[in-house]
Amino acid sequence: MKWRFATVADVHPETGRTTSIALRVPGWGGHLAGQHVDVRLTAEDGYQAQRSYSIASAPDDDGLVLTVEEIDDGEVSPYLVEELQPGDELELRGPIGGYFVWEESKGGPLLLVAGGSGIAPLRAMLRHRLARNGDVPVRLLYSARKLDEVIYRDELTRAAENDGIDVHLTLTRERPDGWQGYARRIDRDLIAEVAWPPAERPLAYVCGPTPFVEAAADALVSLGHDPGRIRTERFGPTGS
Amino acid sequence: MLDGNAIAGTLDDIFGREMTLTMSTCGHCASRGPLAETVVYLRAPGVVVRCRMCQAVLMVVVDRRGTYCVDLRGISALALG
Amino acid sequence: MHISRGFHGRRAEADPARVPPGQYVTDDFPVLSAGPTPRVPLDQWSFSMRGEVDEERRWSWEEFQALPRDDVTVDIHCVTKWSKLDTSWGGVSVDTLLDGVDTEATHVLAFCDGGYTTNLPLADVTGGRAWVAFAYDGQPLDPEHGGPARLLVPHLYFWKSAKWVRGLELRSDDEPGFWESYGYHNYGDPWREQRYAGD
Numbered sequence: 001m002k003w004r005f006a007t008v009a010d011v012h013p014e015t016g017r018t019t020s021i022a023l024r025v026p027g028w029g030g031h032l033a034g035q036h037v038d039v040r041l042t043a044e045d046g047y048q049a050q051r052s053y054s055i056a057s058a059p060d061d062d063g064l065v066l067t068v069e070e071i072d073d074g075e076v077s078p079y080l081v082e083e084l085q086p087g088d089e090l091e092l093r094g095p096i097g098g099y100f101v102w103e104e105s106k107g108g109p110l111l112l113v114a115g116g117s118g119i120a121p122l123r124a125m126l127r128h129r130l131a132r133n134g135d136v137p138v139r140l141l142y143s144a145r146k147l148d149e150v151i152y153r154d155e156l157t158r159a160a161e162n163d164g165i166d167v168h169l170t171l172t173r174e175r176p177d178g179w180q181g182y183a184r185r186i187d188r189d190l191i192a193e194v195a196w197p198p199a200e201r202p203l204a205y206v207c208g209p210t211p212f213v214e215a216a217a218d219a220l221v222s223l224g225h226d227p228g229r230i231r232t233e234r235f236g237p238t239g240s
Numbered sequence: 241m242l243d244g245n246a247i248a249g250t251l252d253d254i255f256g257r258e259m260t261l262t263m264s265t266c267g268h269c270a271s272r273g274p275l276a277e278t279v280v281y282l283r284a285p286g287v288v289v290r291c292r293m294c295q296a297v298l299m300v301v302v303d304r305r306g307t308y309c310v311d312l313r314g315i316s317a318l319a320l321g
Numbered sequence: 322m323h324i325s326r327g328f329h330g331r332r333a334e335a336d337p338a339r340v341p342p343g344q345y346v347t348d349d350f351p352v353l354s355a356g357p358t359p360r361v362p363l364d365q366w367s368f369s370m371r372g373e374v375d376e377e378r379r380w381s382w383e384e385f386q387a388l389p390r391d392d393v394t395v396d397i398h399c400v401t402k403w404s405k406l407d408t409s410w411g412g413v414s415v416d417t418l419l420d421g422v423d424t425e426a427t428h429v430l431a432f433c434d435g436g437y438t439t440n441l442p443l444a445d446v447t448g449g450r451a452w453v454a455f456a457y458d459g460q461p462l463d464p465e466h467g468g469p470a471r472l473l474v475p476h477l478y479f480w481k482s483a484k485w486v487r488g489l490e491l492r493s494d495d496e497p498g499f500w501e502s503y504g505y506h507n508y509g510d511p512w513r514e515q516r517y518a519g520d
C-alpha cells in the first residue's frame with residue numbers, strides 16, 4: 001500500500017476538542033464505510049510520527065473527511081487540530097481495513113455503538129445508509145461525557161428524523177438542565193432497552209476506547225447476541 | 241492495548257493483502273478468530289499480538305530499519321483464502 | 322522526502338553529549354508494554370537469585386526493603402528512540418544481592434511476572450551498574466512502569482531493564498530473552514547503537 005499526498009481543503013472544528021479535516025486525495029479509489037487511513041508526519045530533521053484515523057465521510061461523499069480528537073500532551077493530534085491549514089499537504093495511505101466495514105449488501109438491522117471519538121467510523125456508516133436511501137433500520141447509541149462533546153450533533157439529530165433511524169445519546173459526566181436522555185455509562189440494561197432483541201440478529205459495530213468497547217461487547221454477548229455479528233474497533237494511544 | 245484493526249496497515253505491508261478478516265488459530269489454546277479481534281500491544285520495541293482468550297503471544301513484528309521481521313510461531317494456523 | 326509544515330514532534334532540548342546516536346530526548350515517561358500489566362500483591366512477591374549459585378536465595382518484600390538501599394539519578398535510553406535524562410530511582414544494587422554468592426556464572430537471565438525475560442552478561446549487572454528498583458521519582462514504582470520492582474541497567478537500552486522482575490538466573494551460557502529472540506541485539510549498547518541483531 002503506497003503512501004500518497006492529500007491536500008487539506010478545509011479545517012472545521014466540530015467540538016471544543018475535535019476538528020474535521022476535509023481532504024482532496026488525487027487518485028483516491030474510494031473506500032468502504034468503517035475503513036481508516038494511516039497518516040504520517042515528518043519534521044525537518046527527518047523525525048516521523050504515524051497515526052491511524054477513521055474515515056468519517058461516506059463512500060458516497062465528495063472527498064475524504066477525518067475527524068481528529070486532540071489528546072492532551074499528544075504528539076500528532078495537537079498538530080492536526082491546531083496547526084494544519086487549508087493548502088497543507090498530508091501524507092497518508094489507505095483505505096485500510098476489511099473487518100470493521102459496513103456496506104448495504106451486509107443488511108441489518110444495524111446497531112451502532114459509539115464511545116467518544118469512536119463515533120467517526122460509525123458516522124461514515126450512517127451517512128452511507130442515508131445516501132443509499134435503503135431500508136436497513138439503524139439504531140445508534142452514542143456515549144459522550146457531555147452534550148458539547150457530542151460530535152456531529154446537528155447531523156445526528158437530523159438523521160434521526162428519518163423513518164427507521166434512531167439515535168440515542170447517553171451523557172456520562174454532565175447533563176444540561178432538563179435532560180431527558182440517558183445519563184450513565186453503557187451497561188447491559190441500557191443496551192437491552194436500545195438494541196433489538198437477539199432474535200432480530202442485528203449487525204453490531206462497536207467503536208471507542210478499549211474499556212468502552214469491551215464493556216459494550218460483553219453486554220451484547222451477555223444479552224444473547226451472536227458474537228459473530230458483533231464487530232469491534234478499539235481506539236487508544238498508539239504513539240511510543 | 242488495542243486490537244488487530246490497529247495494525248491493519250502493517251499486516252497489509254507484510255502479507256500484501258487485507259488481513260483483519262483472516263482467521264488465525266492460537267498455537268497455545270487453539271481458539272480461533274479474525275486477526276482484527278486479537279489483542280495488540282503497539283507501544284513496545286515491536287508489535288506484540290496476543291490471543292484474546294489466553295494472552296499467549298501469537299505474532300511479533302519488529303521493524304528493523306524498514307525491514308519487517310515477523311515471528312508467527314504462536315499461530316498454529318492462518319486461513320488465507 | 323515530504324516535510325509536514327510546522328510539525329516538530331514533542332522533543333526536548335538536551336546536551337548532545339548525553340544523547341546516544343539516533344535518540345530524541347523526552348520529558349515524558351512513555352509506557353511501553355508487550356503484554357498485560359501484572360498485578361502482584363506485595364505479600365505474594367519475592368525476588369530470587371537462582372541457577373548457578375551455591376544456594377538459591379529468596380527475599381520477601383519486607384526482607385527486600387530491609388536491604389541497603391541506593392538512590393541514583395541516571396539517564397535512560399529506549400530502543401524506540403526516546404531518551405530521558407536525570408531520572409531518579411531507589412532500589413537495591415545487584416551487587417548487594419550477589420554479596421557472598423559463589424558462582425562460576427558468566428551471564429544472567431532476568432525473569433518476570435507475565436513471562437518477560439532478558440539476558441545480560443553478569444559483568445553488566447555488577448560493579449555498581451545495575452539495581453532492582455522499586456521507587457521512581459520518590460514514589461513507589463507504578464505497575465505501568467514495572468512496579469513493584471524492575472531491573473534497572475541504565476548503560477544498556479531500556480528493554481534490558483526488565484519490568485516486573487522476580488529474579489535473576491545465573492548461567493554459564495547466554496540464553497536470549499524475549500526481545501533478543503525476536504531480533505533485537507543480544508547486548509544493546511546505546512552508544513554503539515546496537516539496536517538489532519547484527520548491528
